[in-house]
Amino acid sequence: MTKPRTRSKMFHSFLHDPPAMAGSAILLVFVLAALCAPWITPQNPYDLQQVSLEHFLKPPIWMEGGEAPFVLGTDDQGRDILSTIIYGCRTSLIVGFSVVLIAGTFGVLMGLLAGYYGGWIDVFSMRLADTVFSFSTTLLAILLLGVFKKTGIVTVIAAISIADWVRYARTMRGSVLEVKEEAYVMAAKATGARDFRLLVRHVLPNAIPPILVVVAVDLAVVIMLEATLSFLGVGVPLTEPSLGMMISIGKNYIYAGMWWMVVFPGAALILLVVGINLFADWLREELNPKIGR
Amino acid sequence: MTTYILRRLIQGVVVLLAVSMICFIIFRYLGDPVLTMAGKYATQQEIEEVRRAFGLDQPTHVQYGRFIWNALHGNFGKSYVSRVPALGLILERFPATFELAFTAMLIALTLGVGLGVLVSLNPSSWPSRLVMAGSLGGISIPTFLTGVLLIMIFGVYMGILPPFGRGETVQIGFWRTGLLTADGLKHLVLPATTLAMYQLAVLLRLTRAGMREVLAEEYIKTAWAKGLPPGKVIVKHALRNVLIPVVTMAGLQFGELIAFSIVTETIFQWPGMGNLLLQSIYETDQPVIVTYIMLAAFLIITINMVVDILYAVLNPKIRYD
């Protein structure tokens, strides 16, 4: 493993990579919008007091029959599409970041222990990881939720995390195996540094860069997965906002020509994921020692 | 070698057992299938009688033991909903899923690898950039959304492709195929495209990345320098090395393919196994869900094992870890 580039150098390259900047900008906008949702949306679509059937199925404001303040129209319960999208992105991001945090922490820990100690921990955790991995996160999450039968954001986060940690564990293990052999780790070991100190001070920080790429890619994957699960009706319940759920509702109306209930939430979802992927692509190139730039 | 294979086999069996046990325990504590099986007007006593008839009154470990014993004899229990063997119910749907997944994989592999190679040769030309942008879209649009959008565009607005079902099918022995009729093929276009899209983008990006690495290698540079024909350099020297990880990846993505076939089949009402699974989940048809999970686990573990063993045979160095 070559030494990671210094921070300033990375930042410099970031500034010279328009797609990466665009990606981060998109992500930033989404995060800000999600954080400020209560203040910037015309309506809280999940506050029953605010939503009224009076304004149901309105087209976007520029079409005939459109009506302020429903810029992108309303759905069949009279919820403002724009507001629902923003609240839905909030769910997407909450699920995305929570899973990355939970599955990431657990996976990194497992990978670290497996890679550093080897032995039965390694055999056991990697065999488990292999199995979970070959089932694929999506299949496992669908099956888990199908079996759990309880919908809700927490359940979704739990199910995806259970299915997802192996991504981190495998990468981390590989990375640790390389770092372990590096001269400075060997040297520290020779001076009699204790395992814990060695792990935290030397192995962990040097093994982490590849994990960053996994984090970025995974965030996109998890957001898509949450939408998929909610679309299938095994994810977030009807009473909570979700882009997948919006598209699932909107799908019933495409034959009635009401395209806006699918197209806008779909566009928001794609934009969000593209933004994350643009950033992930840059990060991957940046941290891949094999391809010089 | 024999020890290695044996060890993998034992591990496989242990995993299968673990999967079945987890399924069983979870189901034990969720939902009571008996209530719906006794009919709308059944009294409590009648409900208990149904419970006894299906052996659901016995302790979990007894039920589990019986399940394993029966499973070893190829009997996975009867569906609570249609009251016929669950395995048969699933296998009956296999041809539909296979034809869909196979077509999708074919599209993904040929287009993915082909475009990946082309793009890597001319990275800065504008068609390449366009393809790369497209591949970014490909990995950023979830399968269900691809499906809904394709239905909207080709099914609803343009009205040129049928958005649901399998169309006209032909029965050949136990296999019911939609590949032999024009109508069946027409019905295959949208779902197969939907299922292929994500895989295509992944394989394209993988091929491109691999090609970029290989093309930078010394021996390729030497080959160019020697003035060998480009086709030979690319196909014989470069692509061969890239293809192994790509194909392995495609093989290992089997679980992913099953997962996304569930999504695709649901959107297009494709009468395959994934559609059945989701319906069974909605209806709490436990025997079918468990059988499906066991079957998927069995297939995935077998494929992994075969891949690993082949690797061990081809590359003696990694045999014993």
Next chain:
Amino acid sequence: MRSKMAILLVGLLTLGFLTAAQAAAETSLVVAVDTPPRMMNPHGDDSDAGLSFMANFFDGLLQRKGPDGKLVPALAERWEHPDLLTWRFYLRKGVTFHNGNPFNAEDVKFSFERLSNPEVSEFLNTGKSIDSITIIDDYTVEIKTKTPIPWFANNLHQIFIMDKESTEQRDPGDVMIHPIGTGAYKLVEWVKGSYVRMEANENYWEGAPAIKKVEVRPITESSTRFAALVSGQADIMTGVPVELFEKVKANPKVEVISRPARRSIFLALGNKPGDPWADIRVRKAMYMAINEDEIIEKVMRGHATPAAQIPDPPTIGYNPDIKRLPYDPEGARKLLKEAGYENGFEITLTGPNDRYVQDEKIAEAVAKYLAKVGIKVKLDVKPKSIFFPEVSEGSLQFYLIGWFDGTFDMGRTYFKLAHTRDDAKGYGGLNGTSYSDPKLDQMLEATADMVDPAQRKKALEELNKYAMEEKIVWIPLHYQEDLYAMQKDKGIVFQPRPDRWMVYKEIGVK
């Protein structure tokens, strides 16, 4: 060329898609229905969706005919009810099963006994209520019930007669997928997930049906079903989604048919002592806070009629004097204040999201109306496979459900839905809130062995009025409407049935 023209037309007129539309022969029919059959065993599925398929392959001793659902003879030519417990049936002669076996009393005895086998039957309740079945001669059967069951005959159109000999001889798995009955149609092919094909039984005892070939395509997704109709892939569709109804109606090639459905949709509300909603004033307030007219207009798109009680007019026990409480949010707030709940309270509204027309949307709307008078509603909607077991457990607070009674007699429904839960006697099995009112129980039990129609009618009507007006056991919402659509130029003569069954022998061609 012709099919190309058709595509163009469909594309222009509607938003159809390509079809493999071959000009279908006049006597064949493609029907898109909303629910797939679970099996071909006539006793294994007591849902109307399942019975709707079975009614074409099998006959009962009696049948319900046509648009009014009148009970008329089928395999029994006539029947007698000599005493409270005894039902005697005189069977039709010369009827044969699809496999050529003659129909006789043995088959009737076998079929009714099969009802109490839990492995193959969802009609356990009917099966267990029978004490004995006696074959008097080849064409006379006497059934004795354990207790007087006033509605016994009313249910017999749902109990189909199977061929004893072939059912016993065949593998049980085969019985589940190959129906052998006396019905007007024979099964040709059942491809699960795709279609059920059937052909006319030319030897049918009522005469061969007019439509010779029927292909039934179950398409669960309502919008896809709609697409199948407008593109010409289906001739008739059931369950037109209300959100697309106007779209269908505007299509010149399609004719829509709506008929008031028997099923009422209502909210069940518990009365556990201590709960705010055990107070009759709170119950009234909740009733008055719901704008049912708006629900009908916006959620149901006009395809429902307001209900003031659970049974529909043709049911014994329907009381025309019962009126809805008016929509009056102000009055509701006042009542809540009187009851001491000025600041509202919290309640969980449970409901299915895949069972009734717009079910989850109705629940959402109800939650909204109650929120406006200060009651905080936690919505908990879920698939029917999880919801109904919860109802059976009886620990819900407040839930949305729909009901109609196939027997046209309210007694059985009330025992199941409103009587205090009593597992030993089998009462209150679907009383999901464990509602309990001793006076109601008493009135109900008094009707159990009342067979005199006039007396029974009076007692049930009184009971109904008491439950709806004095106790507000339920908050009624509306009666659904069944919506169908069919191709205009096919010359199909189709009148929907009250039970939503699709019985193809009743469909004609011009």
